[in-house]
Amino acid sequence: MMSNIYAFRFREFGGPDVLTWQEVALASPSEGQVTVQHTAVGLNFIDVYYRTGLYPVTLPSGLGLEAAGHVTALGAGVTDFHVGDRVAYATGPLGAYGQALNVPADRLVPVPDGIDDRQAAAMMLQGLTAHYLLRQTYRVQPGDTILVHAAAGGVGLILCQWAKHLGISVIGTVGSEQKADLAGTHGCDYPILYKTESVVDRVREITGGEGVAVVYDSVGADTFMDSLECLRLRGLMVSFGNSSGPPPALEVGSLGPKGSLYVTRPSLFHYTATKKALLAGAQELFDVVQSGAVKIEINQTYPLQDAPQAHADLQARKTTGSTVFIV
Ligand SMILES: NC(=O)c1ccc[n+]([C@@H]2O[C@H](COP(=O)([O-])OP(=O)(O)OC[C@H]3O[C@@H](n4cnc5c(N)ncnc54)[C@H](OP(=O)(O)O)[C@@H]3O)[C@@H](O)[C@H]2O)c1
Structure with a gap:
């Protein structure tokens, strides 16, 4: 079954204005997928690389790798999530800049009670990156x-x-x-x-x-x-x-x-290539944030429809800390 949602798409590489907010079809989740209704979406510099064509992507394309929200539908074979679960993801598939997305269940992380959706959307990609850089790429002493x-x-x-x-x-x-x-x-x-x-x-x-x-x-x-x-x-x-x-x-x-x-x-994709690695990294990240040792500073929020402006601000070095889109 199809439903319609709003999401960003781009048909050519270029500046922030190639991003268009439009009505798109969302299919029912396929086998192994979960539909995530987004409440908060993360802005990351990699979104700029995809938008400009520095990183290859087939056009037309959605954008965004990271969001938090709740599960609204389960594909066949998904047993470890339930409708209503709070979840987040950080490695796509591309298309987080939208109201909802179908995501492979093995790319999803359950969000603990002490962490709200905006924090989750702000920290997953950047925090998992900090984790692998400090604990794996070079294990600081x-x-x-x-x-x-x-x-x-x-x-x-x-x-x-x-x-x-x-x-x-x-x-x-x-x-x-x-x-x-x-x-x-x-x-x-x-x-x-x-x-x-x-x-x-x-x-x-x-x-x-x-x-x-x-x-x-x-x-x-x-x-x-x-x-x-x-x-x-x-x-x-x-x-x-x-x-x-x-x-x-x-x-x-x-x-x-x-x-x-x-x-x-290094790339986050390779350091979270298995579900086990993804969940282990997320656990360490949630622990260090919940302990208070690392604060996730959401210094900018934008309505999701204002993503082009947020891209311009990020590229102009106007942002600090993390940026979250509110859906
Ligand atoms: N490989 C991976 O796994 C991975 C994962 C996540 C992020 N990353 C990378 O980590 C970096 C940080 O990502 P982020 O999302 O947290 O962005 P960010 O650091 O919040 O924003 C970029 C910052 O880089 C500095 N900068 C220096 N030269 C710049 C230029 N020519 N244009 C724009 N900014 C410039 C600016 O700070 P100043 O004003 O202080 O110079 C700017 O605020 C990005 O390069 C991203 O691709 C890599």
Whole structure:
């Protein structure tokens, strides 16, 4: 059976105005799927990459990988969810920018009572990312110093708080004084204003010349090469995003003289590829948030229909922390 809902679609790659809010058909959930009625949808930078065509997608397409809400219908074979359950998801399928979506049951996470729908929509993608970056890509150790770019952003604020909670010394880069203050009250010991200070010089100064154990670099083009210069011997460069554009091509041989460096380009999809990994990461995330050690700062909310404006604001670096669409 079909029902009609409203959702965003885009038919061409481009600026925020390629997104159109339109009536679309929603089929009954297929085998293994659940229909989720959305109450809150997460805004993430990856939505921009899909909208602009940086990440490939077949057109026309829906947009958005993350939402929270409740289950309204179950496909055949789904036994671990019930109609009315509160759930959230962070790895799609694309189409979260809408009133409802059919999602494979094995991509859904039950949301605990102490966490409301907006928090869930704000934290799933960014928080699961912070989790795998700190616990798996490089397992931070007390005594480590790390460098986090875009420290006042959605992933950034969660990363800084979580790292601080784990006993790590955190250096972060930010684009304004206001963002420096925000990062500073969320676990970032040394905010660096990259517009007026040399990041490499400041990192060397803060670490007594040694460099950091790991750089978590989501900015890409503008920061990648300097990030390599911030690492200690045998340090790890984690290039996990492209907010300023894709990082430059890397000459593998150059990693030797820079200190036998390691480089990785991780993705949340691969770190939550199994249901077990997804649920384990979500459990650690919910625990650290419910303990109060990590606060999910929803600093912007928009009606879902205003997604084009939210995209413009995110790309103009006007947002801090997490952004949620209200459905
Ligand atoms: N690989 C993964 O698994 C994964 C998962 C989640 C997120 N990510 C990546 O993590 C990054 C952060 O995502 P988010 O949703 O939390 O976004 P965000 O960090 O809240 O927003 C982007 C921030 O990046 C900084 N920035 C630097 N250069 C920029 C530019 N040219 N244009 C726009 N912003 C620029 C800005 O902060 P300043 O003003 O302080 O410079 C801006 O506020 C993104 O690159 C995203 O793709 C990757």
